[in-house]
Structures are given as structure tokens and as C-alpha cells.
Amino acid sequence: MEKLERYLAGQPDKLALNPTLLRREIAYERLKDALQHADLEPGQPLSETRLSTALGISRTPVREALHQLAQEGLVQVIPGRAVTVAAPSVRSIMDVVHMRLLLEPELVRLATDAATETEVEALVDTIERMEIACATGDHLAWSKADTIFHEILGEACPNELLGEIVVQMRNRAHHLANIDSQTNPTRLSACTAEHREIVDHVMMRDGEGAAEAVRQHIGKLRESLFNRLSYG
Amino acid sequence: MEKLERYLAGQPDKLALNPTLLRREIAYERLKDALQHADLEPGQPLSETRLSTALGISRTPVREALHQLAQEGLVQVIPGRAVTVAAPSVRSIMDVVHMRLLLEPELVRLATDAATETEVEALVDTIERMEIACATGDHLAWSKADTIFHEILGEACPNELLGEIVVQMRNRAHHLANIDSQTNPTRLSACTAEHREIVDHVMMRDGEGAAEAVRQHIGKLRESLFNRLSYG
DNA sequence: ACAACACAAGCTGTATACAGAACGTATACG
DNA sequence: CGTATACGTTCTGTATACAGCTTGTGTTGT
Incomplete structure (x- = not known):
């Protein structure tokens, strides 16, 4: 809990940046960022009281933010007891x-057909930044490019609901995917190459090929995660 | 809004039935029931104040329930303005x-492999009640049996997350599915037969066959809904 | 008659107060 | 020395108070 409080203290003051933002939304974003990057211990209880003082916001909006995070799987609420860091x-x-594996191939297939030229260009731009980050070993930049990559695909997908659910799924496994690509030195470049293949298919407007590339990609991820979680 | 208040007034007092239930959970269940069965006008604004007085609960837990319903797609929150009945x-x-169509075939495939004998029996029992309800034209009983039917499958599925998301998807379209099977006289019996086919495959532990039956079922639903929404 | 504006009512978002429950600690007992 | 228990602290869940905004109405001016 002290670690989280320190992390929150080091965050930028989003309220000052955009005063129209609701406090609930500020709390949500800051807590989400902290949960994904502050390296907290899974299962650790979070005190609403202490969080609200750390954020400088009253308990009510903090509580609402925590409930939202719970529905996205980043924390777990134990009614009457506490809310804890998710321990998947x-x-x-x-x-x-x-x-x-069920959803993302379909998302990419739809996105390939529906993407505007601008979106395809943004995708190419992002994959290039990802390749640079991979070459220089900049994990943070890589991770951010990865997030943007999938955001563009989600935006391009005409089925908004599908996009939303996929984002939620990715959020749930965010730190784990990071662990995978950051601790396994061969995965980062392999993962980058897999993304490149997806982009190539999208550029050629080959939806089925792009879907298959995604299937391959997540299959590899599954394999890598399975090995890591089973033996490491 | 008056209609909703009347509907809520006619509900049983869940608090008296189970005093351990949190008020937030009571509000959630009562509002969800009302949204699904009170035939409200889509887009209609709901006042937190009036809901809380109608429920006899203060605004705080009602508000939390509404936010949860929003994330499940039954209502829409317009920050700073109002929360409205979902207008999909x-x-x-x-x-x-x-x-x-993407998720349920897989859910059934997994459930078929993992279901216990007890669960299969419950499924058979439910389909029989559904067939009786179909024969007697008891729409409410049919609808309830349908819900239980899918709950059993969700329970049997070893991937809990998949089960959760499917429930959420079904909730979003609940009233629409009802409209479909209740206004189209041929759909009710067809729908029942489709469910029977699914059960048959599950009983034979034929996961792939069950998945295909579900695919057919939802395909028919899609077709029927599409016609209804496009022309009616 | 129509448009703009001012006002009033109601509502949302947030803060705070309070009651009851859960947890940890220290003490008493076997 | 280990265990059970009683107490105090802290927490969650809920109610309520309050400020600012949004909306609808009525009035006024053109």
C-alpha cells in the first residue's frame, strides 16, 4: 500500500490539466495506470480511505472508480471486506x-475491410515505431506502441462492442503480456515480426490473412505464457 | 418514469427476504428486473433521486447499481446530465x-466436454419444461426456462470469463430476443426445437455437433431479428 | 408573434458524517 | 507455551448535505 501511495504521489496532476474531467474519471485513470505499472503485489488489499487521501479526492468517486476497475478485472472486490489487487x-x-483467440481474429478481419486509408497509415507508422523500439530495446516505448496498435485496430472495427470487449480482455492481461515480452528476450522481436505480418495483410486488404496472422500471434503468446506460468 | 415507479412498487421486498444482501445488490437486481420487464421507453431519462425514493434506498447504492447496469449495457450514462434507458x-x-455467434458455440463446445451428469440432467429437465411452455403458449415460463437453460451451460463451461461475457451479451439483447420469440408465432416452436437439438448433442457428448447447433440457432435468430428490425 | 433572457426547480457530482462489521493486538486462561 | 477472548482501531456500506450545472418556463423586449 505504501508503494502504491508513493506511485500515486509521483503522477501528474490530471485535474489541473483538464478541469472538466470528473473526479471519478481522474481516479479511474490514475488507479488504472498504477495497477498496470506500479508492480503491486497481487491479492494485496487496497484501502478506500487511504487511496482517497493519496489521490486528494473524497471516497465516493474513488469507490466508483474501483468498482469500474473491478468489472474490468483489474481489482477484485470482496463485499464488506476489501477491494484487492487482482490475483488472476x-x-x-x-x-x-x-x-x-476467439475475438481478435474476427476484430482484425472486420477492421481490415473497414479501415480508412488514414487508419492504415497510422498502423504502418505505429509498427515502424514498434520496430525501432524493438531494435533499441526500449520496452516502455514498445509497450506504448503495442497499445496504440491495438487501439487503431479497435477503432477501425465497425463492431464497437467487439472492440470494447477486446480492450477489456487486453487490460486484464496487460501486465502479464508485458512480463512475457519483456522477460523473454526472443519474444520481443518475434512479437514485433508477428505484428508486422498483421499489418502487411491489412495493407493488402487481406482480411482472412490478417485474421490468420492474429491467430498465429495469439497462439504463440499462449504457448509462451503457458510455459512461463507452468514452469516459472 | 411513473411507469417504472409503479413497477418497482409492485416488486417483492428483497431486503426482508434476505437481510444480508447489500442495498446496492438489491437495487441492482430490482432495477435490472424492471429494465427487462417493465417495458420502458428507450432513451427515457431516469432520475437517481426518484429511483432512490421509489426503492426506499438512498442515492449512493442506487447510483452504484446504475453504473454497473451501464457497464452491462442496460442503461446509458451521460455524465453530468442523466442516465437513460438503453436505446440500442x-x-x-x-x-x-x-x-x-463468436462466443456461444465455443461455450457450448467446452460445456459439453466438462458438464457433470447432474448438469446434463438439469439441462434435459429444462428443455422439457421449455417444450411444455411452448405447447401451452406460456411465454413467461418459456422465457424463464430459456434463461435457466443458458445459465446451466454457462455454469458447465470451465472458462468462467467466457460464461460471464456471454451472460452480459444475452442481457443486452434480452428484451429484443423476447420480442422476437413472442411476436413471431413460428419462432417460439422453432426456437424450442433448436434448443432441443443442442441438448441432444450435449447428451451424446458431441461438442462439435452442439457448437454447430448453436451456430445454427443464433444464425436463425440473427436472420429473424434482422428482418424484424429492418422492416418492422 | 417570435426570440432572447432571466429565473426557478430539479438533478448530478462530490464531500462528509455515522453505524456496524472485520481485523489485529494484547491480555487472560488452560 | 499455546489458545481463546475482549478491546480498540480501521474499514466498508449507507445516508445526507451541499455546490454547480442543466433544463424548462415565463417574461420581456422587439
Whole structure:
């Protein structure tokens, strides 16, 4: 909990940047960022009281933000007791990957058909930045490019609901995917190459090929995660 | 809004039935029931104040329940303005069906392999009640049996996340599916037969066959909904 | 008659107060 | 020395108070 409080103290003051933002939204974003990057211990309880003082916001909006994060799987609420940092089991992690395997190929297939030229260009731009980050070993830049990459695809997909659910699935496994690509030195470049293949198919407007590339990509991710979680 | 208040007034007092239930959960269940069965006008604004007095609960837990319902797609929150009854576009309805087409065959496939004998028996029991309800034209009983039917399958599915998301998708389209099977006289019996086919495959532990039956079922639903929404 | 504006009512978002429950600690007992 | 228990602290869940905004109405001016 002290670690989280320190992390929150080091965050920029989003309220000052955009005064129209609701406090609930500020709390949501800051807490989400912290949960994904502050390296907290899974299962650790979070005190609403202490969070609200750390954020300089009253308990009510903080509580609402926590409930939203719970529905996205980043924290778990134990009614009457506490809200804790999500402690996903190996099983539930593999379940998330399974969901992605069902959804993301379809998302990319739809996105390939519907993407505007601007979106395709943005995708190419992003994959290039990802390749640079990969070459220079800049994990943070790579991770951010990865997020943008999938955001563009989600935007391009005409089925907004599908896009939303996929984002949610990716959020749930965010730190785990990071662990995978950051601790396994061969995965970062392999993962980049897999993304490049997806982009190539999208550029050629080959939806089925892009879907298959995504299927391959997530299949590899699943394999890598499975090995890591089973033996490491 | 008056209609909703009347509907809420006619609900049983869940608090008295189970005093351990949190008020937030009571509000959630009562509002969800009302949204699904009170035949409210899509887009209609809901006042937190009036809801809380109608429920006999203060605004705080009602507000939390509304936010949860928003994330499940039953209401829409317009920050700073109001929360309104969901007014799904034709597009978003078809998107939900698309999601179900991606997810439910897989859910049934997994459930078929993992279901216990007890669960299979419960499924058989439910389909029989559904057939009786179909024969007697008891729409309410049919609808309830349908819900239980899918709950059993969701329970049997080892991927809990998949089960959750499917439930969410079904909730979003609940009233629409009802409209479909209740206004189209041929759909009710056809729909029942489609469910029977699914059960038959599950009983034979034929996962692939069950998945295909589900695919057919949702395909028919999509077709029927599409015609209804496009022309009616 | 129509448009613009001012006002009033109601509503949302947030802060705060309070009651009851859960947890940890320290103490008493076997 | 280990265990059970009683107490105090802290927490969650809920109610309520308050400020600012949005909306609809009525009035006024053109």
C-alpha cells in the first residue's frame, strides 16, 4: 500500500490539466495506470480511505472508480471486506487468452475491410515505431506502441462492442503480456515480426490473412505464457 | 418514469427476504428486473433521486447499481446530465448477435466436454419444461426456462470469463430476443426445437455437433431479428 | 408573434458524517 | 507455551448535505 501511495504521489496532476474531467474519471485513470505499472503485489488489499487521501479526492468517486476497475478485472472486490489487487490464477489467465483467440481474429478481419486509408497509415507508422523500439530495446516505448496498435485496430472495427470487449480482455492481461515480452528476450522481436505480418495483410486488404496472422500471434503468446506460468 | 415507479412498487421486498444482501445488490437486481420487464421507453431519462425514493434506498447504492447496469449495457450514462434507458441502434443489436455467434458455440463446445451428469440432467429437465411452455403458449415460463437453460451451460463451461461475457451479451439483447420469440408465432416452436437439438448433442457428448447447433440457432435468430428490425 | 433572457426547480457530482462489521493486538486462561 | 477472548482501531456500506450545472418556463423586449 505504501508503494502504491508513493506511485500515486509521483503522477501528474490530471485535474489541473483538464478541469472538466470528473473526479471519478481522474481516479479511474490514475488507479488504472498504477495497477498496470506500479508492480503491486497481487491479492494485496487496497484501502478506500487511504487511496482517497493519496489521490486528494473524497471516497465516493474513488469507490466508483474501483468498482469500474473491478468489472474490468483489474481489482477484485470482496463485499464488506476489501477491494484487492487482482490475483488472476493461471487458469483465468489462460481463459483470457482463449477469449482473445476467439475475438481478435474476427476484430482484425472486420477492421481490415473497414479501415480508412488514414487508419492504415497510422498502423504502418505505429509498427515502424514498434520496430525501432524493438531494435533499441526500449520496452516502455514498445509497450506504448503495442497499445496504440491495438487501439487503431479497435477503432477501425465497425463492431464497437467487439472492440470494447477486446480492450477489456487486453487490460486484464496487460501486465502479464508485458512480463512475457519483456522477460523473454526472443519474444520481443518475434512479437514485433508477428505484428508486422498483421499489418502487411491489412495493407493488402487481406482480411482472412490478417485474421490468420492474429491467430498465429495469439497462439504463440499462449504457448509462451503457458510455459512461463507452468514452469516459472 | 411513473411507469417504472409503479413497477418497482409492485416488486417483492428483497431486503426482508434476505437481510444480508447489500442495498446496492438489491437495487441492482430490482432495477435490472424492471429494465427487462417493465417495458420502458428507450432513451427515457431516469432520475437517481426518484429511483432512490421509489426503492426506499438512498442515492449512493442506487447510483452504484446504475453504473454497473451501464457497464452491462442496460442503461446509458451521460455524465453530468442523466442516465437513460438503453436505446440500442439496429447496428448495435446486430453487433451483440455477432458477438454471440463468436462466443456461444465455443461455450457450448467446452460445456459439453466438462458438464457433470447432474448438469446434463438439469439441462434435459429444462428443455422439457421449455417444450411444455411452448405447447401451452406460456411465454413467461418459456422465457424463464430459456434463461435457466443458458445459465446451466454457462455454469458447465470451465472458462468462467467466457460464461460471464456471454451472460452480459444475452442481457443486452434480452428484451429484443423476447420480442422476437413472442411476436413471431413460428419462432417460439422453432426456437424450442433448436434448443432441443443442442441438448441432444450435449447428451451424446458431441461438442462439435452442439457448437454447430448453436451456430445454427443464433444464425436463425440473427436472420429473424434482422428482418424484424429492418422492416418492422 | 417570435426570440432572447432571466429565473426557478430539479438533478448530478462530490464531500462528509455515522453505524456496524472485520481485523489485529494484547491480555487472560488452560 | 499455546489458545481463546475482549478491546480498540480501521474499514466498508449507507445516508445526507451541499455546490454547480442543466433544463424548462415565463417574461420581456422587439
